[in-house]
Amino acid sequence: MNIWIDACFDQFDGKLDHRDIRHNMEGVEIVRKMWGDEAAKAAILHIRLDWGNIPEENIPKDQAQATAFREAIIASYAKKK
Known part of the structure; x- marks a missing residue:
């Protein structure tokens, strides 16, 4: 299961x-x-x-939400710099 979940890891250079x-x-x-x-x-x-x-209830429901969630995390880190 863990291998399947992270199967795309190498495609994105681990990002x-x-x-x-x-x-x-x-x-x-x-x-x-x-x-x-x-x-x-x-x-x-x-x-x-x-x-x-994150709490289970905050897990994105689909790929679109996951993308938005990731982008929000990156924006949050950028603001802290």
């Missing part, structure tokens, strides 16, 4: 962009269909930690 693809609730549901409920729980934990230990 945050890889999280746009499967680090969302749609990705969790695909994991659930492929490997079951326990794997879905592990996917949720993986995603929460990758996004900075």
Whole structure:
């Protein structure tokens, strides 16, 4: 499951962009269909930690929300500099 969630990591040179693809609730549901409920729980934990230990309810619902979430994180870091 972890390998599947991060499968796009190398395509983006390990940057945050890889999280746009499967680090969302749609990705969790695909994991659930492929490997079951326990794997879905592990996917949720993986995603929460990758996004900075966010609460489960803040996990983006789809790729578009994940992209917006990532862009907001980057903008937040830029403001701190």
